[in-house]
Amino acid sequence: MEFAPILVYSVISLLLSLISIGVSSLFASSFGSAYPEKLPAHECGSDPFDDARSRPDIRLHPVSISSIIFDSEVTSLFPWAVPPNKIGLSGFWSMMVSPSISTIGSVHEWKKGASDWE
């Protein structure tokens, strides 16, 4: 039931953002009749010289993959962090296994240079 205000809040914020976009278009001058110089892509004043397509950078993928991995790590650490006094030492150590294995994984990633960004 605590989620009902959040739902109302998100609807209101959606409306508010739509209003603030809409109001500016009401008062804009010369709407729809811009100079052609205003339309091309902004590349420091000159025309774009090469193809707009470029090879995707592979270095972006290790970043996103490792953030997915560590997100799931954090997800599994949340329920562990809440009742630490109820699970005792065996709970503590069995939970320490999983971060240490992901530490090994990140050591591998680090030594491989997957997180280098020269």
Next chain:
Amino acid sequence: MFEHDFPALFPEIFLINATIILLIYGVVFSTSKKYDYPPLVRNAGWLGLLSVPITTPLVAVGSPLAVANLVYNDSVIDNSTYFCQIFLLLSTASTTVMCLDYFKQESSNAFESIVLISPPTRSMLFMISAYDSIATYSAIELQSLRFYVIAAPKRDSEFSTEAGSKYSPSGAFPPGILLFGCSMIYGFTGATNSEELAKILTGYEITLFGAQSSGIFMGILFVAVGFLSKITAVPSHMWAPDVYEGSPTVVTASLPIAPKISILANMLRVFISSFYDPTWQQPFFFRSIASMILGALAAMAQNKVKRLLAYSSIGHVGHPSIGFSCGTIEGIQSLLIGIFIHVLMTVNASAIVLALRQNRFKYVADLGALARTNPILAITPPITTFPYAGIPPLAGFCSKFYLFFAALGCGAYLLALIGVVTSVISCFYYIRFVKIMYSDTPKTWILYKPMDREKSLLPAITVFFLTFFFPYPSPSFLVTHQMALGPCL
């Protein structure tokens, strides 16, 4: 308590630690400038191979040859898991031996492909001893993940990339079906543990018409379909030939060996001890017939060696399913013998294909005149493939005979008949090997480089076993009988 399980979990703990040490060792030294960035594949391969003979005695010592439930009833140790685990470790060792020379020839520097052998071995050990549907599922996923990775290691090869991208969705689909089945069963019974499921489902009589619980029926059906698709039984075999052909030969060699043992061991646990019921036998029955027929007929039309191996392995999935369709102790025992001998034969065939692959050994016709260029190697395929076909004084005949005997003993006459007919059909392409090797004279003679010593041991040992299985089969019969009693009792 959990603390007392550690002695029984020693093999798994050792494998995990060995993997970690090997991974760190490999990554530190392969990127070290001081040693001039050494390729560590062979080195890591030997170290990884070394971890197997250490794990095997740990399995042997850790299991007191008695029943023990571990990790809050999530896994179980008894005779059947014990022997299956040892067999799995031996087959892993043979896979690693095959890898040793391969990566050097391919000049591949990814030592991770060797390190990636140990984690799935550990999860297959867990899978064999899994006693809970959640444990089963997580173990299956862990072992398949590795194969998705190593099916596509060659970035410059289109075939390998295609195989990898075909394998990961089609390999991830069956566990999804399995998971849906498990959740149906859990939803309708409220239990995931095998023992509790066995108690709940005893005498449930889940027949299709007159169903008492359609939910449980659907659950068992989905679990059966998921498992059967994972071992490429026929209606869901489509990815297998492409994946087997496209992925590197070591992967092709290891795909039908270790995962099949572990999945079949887990299927025994799930289907024989948890849902012992005649209804799930119908999918097994039909898929067994379909696998045998398609395996035999489609393999006749193949010209490429790896596709031929794939279809032959699809056809051989039909044989364990015969054992499942019987559901008797003899049926399960014959299934286990069948797996044992099938794995030996596959190890042999894969080692030979790997040894010959250096000169682009791709088509069956490339074997031409092997009897003259390499006469001793040419003796090996007949000894290996004739048992595949089931020709008398060899091991494969023994396993097939015993399977059909069990099928007849439980009244599955149709299965035995189709099994015999498809074996006769499959003789065609096994004999074709011999014809090509011994009587064809090809235009271009292909001279193969000699095998390396490690790999040559594999065909030698397996040929010895396959030839001399028949004179003294009692140890394996005794062991498999013991194993069959595990899930049945």
